[in-house]
Amino acid sequence: MTCRHFGACGSCSLFDLGYDAQLVSKRGELEALLAPFYKGEIALHPSPQEGYRARAEYKIYRDEGGLHYAMRHLDKRGFVLLEECPMVSPAIEARMWRLLEAANGDEELGRRLFGVEYLSATTGEVLVTMLYHRRLDEAWEARARELAERLDAKIIGRSRGQKVVLQDEYVTEALEVEGRIYRYRHYEQSFTQPNPAVNSRMIGWAMEQARRYGRGDFCELYAGAGNFTIPLSTLFGRVIATEISKRSIQAAKENCALNGVENIAFVRMSSEEFTEALEGKREFTRLRGIDLAGYDLQTVLVDPPRAGLDEGTRRLVSGFETILYISCNPHTLVRDLESFGATHDVVQASLFDQFPYTPHMEAGAVLVRRR
Template sequence: MECRHFGRCGSCRWYEEGYEGQLTKKAEEIKALFAPLYTGAFDIARSAPEGYRARAEFKVWHVGDTMHFAMNSIDREGVVLLEECPMVTAPIQALMWPLLDALNAAPGMGRKLFGMDFLAGRDGDIAVSMLYHRKLDDTWKAQAAELATKFGISIIGRSRKQKEVIGRDHVIESVDVAERTYRFKQIENSFTQPNPGVNAQMIGWALQQFEGLGGDLLELYCGAGNFTIPFASRFDRVLATEISKSSIHAAKTNMELNDVHNIDFVRMSAEEFVQALDGVREFNRMKGIDLPSYRLDTIFVDPPRAGMDEASCDFAARHEHILYISCNPETLKRDLEYLTRTHRIEAMAMFDQFPYTHHMEMGVKLKKAAQ
């Protein structure tokens, strides 16, 4: 990827040797980090070298009467005013500059506008969130509606305790995995996988690890069902938990979008689910779910950057098979040091979700060791 802002913009920090150079160095660092636990082969999911981000957040910087897209500078001493951003997908790249020109030309539309977030589907479905330090009135709504019609997008206006939706607050994304196209409702201002190409490879790799296991699957931290929906094809039933109400709602919608019917989505934390499974507490949210009928030999976890605590690791270790997706190699290593007391690592993978940064996502398959 070529970008005139390399070396100044803080978004991309590792670019001197191009995409191949940064990927090689990251892979070397990951292998060294996990060498005390695993010395086998790593599968590596490569990103497109440019146009890979379908979710992007930009500052809106005011210079006189003109607004610019901006990012923090690499030294965090001020901002860089952007003239291009080749890391975002083509639909976002094609939209963001004409939209900014239109905002600059719309009287009052940019007043106290401080940020814009873009969320795009593969087929060009785009939702733009505009973030303000002022109350949004009827004049703003009328102007936003004109822009939404002109550009064929949805616009969400956000200010303190206010959310105004012009169109929809989500996009529909399509993901091709294992010769099937899945469709997902992705809600603005909630977590989605930012790199759709690598996301499809992550799901595909995980599906390969489940080959031949059968039975039922337990998933913790399921989000909006990004992994859950495809996983349903490999198991008799899936029981999936998530604490976010909006994510659970989206997950149930995604199940319908994909005509999948063997998943029970439950809104509860991992800790609450363990309490329900062990009979420590009863939850109304579990009514209608026959927990004893599940054959839960396999568990899938995709926790936040903090990883899992010791209690969660203990719970995961009850299962014959563990598949762990991690967005933080450091906390993954900590958790694996605990999990490998009872399980052995059978496969590992690296997923380059964020090119030109030091970030790398990981996948690990574990199986209970013979006693």
Template sequence: MTSSYQQQLDAKTARITSQFAEYSPPALEVFASAEQNFRMRAEFRIWHTENDMFYAMFERNEDQQKQVVRIDEFPIADQSINALMPKLLDALKADPALSKRLFEVHFLATLKGEILVSLVYRCPLDAAWETAAKALSEQLNIKIYGRSRGQKLILTDDYVVEELQVFDRTYKYKQIESSFTQPNAKVCQKMLEWACNAAQQSDKDLLELYCGNGNFTLPLSTRFKRVLATELAKSSVYAAQWNIEQNGIDNIQVARLSAEEFTQAYNGEREFRRLQEAEIDLAGYDFDTVFVDPPRAGIDDETLKLLQRFERIIYISCNPDTLHDNLKTLAQTHKITRFALFDQFPYTHHVESGVLLEKI
């Protein structure tokens, strides 16, 4: 590692170790990132001048005013994105049907080289745009997705299929353009293996809240008799179900519920037609472990009370502050037996962390 990357990783390690010291966790397991070409997503504004246009991002000056920064290459993005950026820009510049009022370009790539490009406009997309975009898609061997206000034009697909290696098995994941996916695929693989190791092997069932597209669900299913995963976003539920089928896994059920709704259903406070339609019988499950990967806001109080009833809690967090706050409740009934830092976002202050909590 270069000294600059190691220094920022050491600073994160020191900060997290200090922040969580009051909970007496074991030694922090640190999972580093590649120093370059680690991001599978990149989003840029398109800046138009009188005679040119270019990729742009913004930074604030000393007066907190935004300044345009021209981007000709983006070293933290995957190599496939960097290779495509100049070719795509030249092609867009050469065709007025593609360049007119182009506002943003979003790249979504996979480890095996598939790329989806979303072109976002401030004008309606017409037949001329569609014809030009189809030709560009074939020319560059990429998927193209056009968007403007109230309009979406999907030429082939609005997703890519990622393949992640977890131990000796490869899992396929449909990653939809508008849905959340882990941006650092190689660190994600480390997270999946850590979660599976933390789960060990159980003859009981797993409850997963906030399952997204099934990122953790698929490999964790090998460690339990059955898995019940919950997710509220329809697009993520659809992707999770597609991923389960494509990977030939038969011990997972997905319930379209929020964590709060699941808590109400599990406590018998409310009945949900969505559970009946999916033929999910909560009483038939025998959970010993719960896995959670909540949004930055963390977990609500009622769901935290629910988690306290499980023997083991595996908690992946994208916000150490809310994790720390949630542990004020969870540490009343559980102790941290594994503690990890995953450097998903090098060169930023963001930290992804994981804890395994076992009942006292």
């Protein structure tokens, strides 16, 4: 990827390294971190080098020339006014500059606009959230509907205490994994994987490892909207998945229906609550109708936030025969691996380059109970 803003825009801090060199550097760093636990080869899963990002958020900057997209400067002193952004998906690229032109030419659309968020899908669908420092009225809604039609996009307007949804508030993603298409509703301002191509590879990797090392019934913690759960459910008889977000649980159930999946029980509870339920310390009405004792839970997948697993969840996870760990922060992954070292061995590891041109890494590790 080439971009005229390399070296200035803070979004791409590895601008001075070619893409292949970035991957070599990242793998070296991950190898060093995992060295106490894993001596095997770390498989690399590269990203497309441009048009890879399905989500983007831009500040709107105003000057005498009008409205501009802006990103924080690499040195964090001020902003860079963007003239291009080749990392975003083609679906976003095809609309973002036309939207900015419309906002510059229409007082209703541009007045007190301070940010724009984009969410796209491989199907070509795009959801746009326009953020304002003013109350949105019928005049804005009329202009926004016209804009949505011109852009062939879904638009949501937000201001303090106000949310105006003009069409749906989600896009429908379609990911091909192992020759099958899986469909997902991705809702506005909910967590979704930002890089669809790498996400497909992560899911495929998880399925390959589950097929090789998985046992018994399957459990997933931090399940989100079913990104991993739904494809992996095809490999197990019974599946239970937990997620704390009410919106994500709603989306996960909708996604099960979209994919014709019926063997997953999605439960809205934290990992701490689920630990208490499995240990018989508390009863939860949210588990009514679910016979936890009837599950033979031996395989677990965790995809926690950057903070990794808390102590209670580490205790819970250590009870499984097979652990599939997806990590967006290898440093907390290492901390958690230390807690599993007495009982489990790391048998596979991979690096998924979700965030090209940045130092961030997504890692995958498979742990199997030591015999």
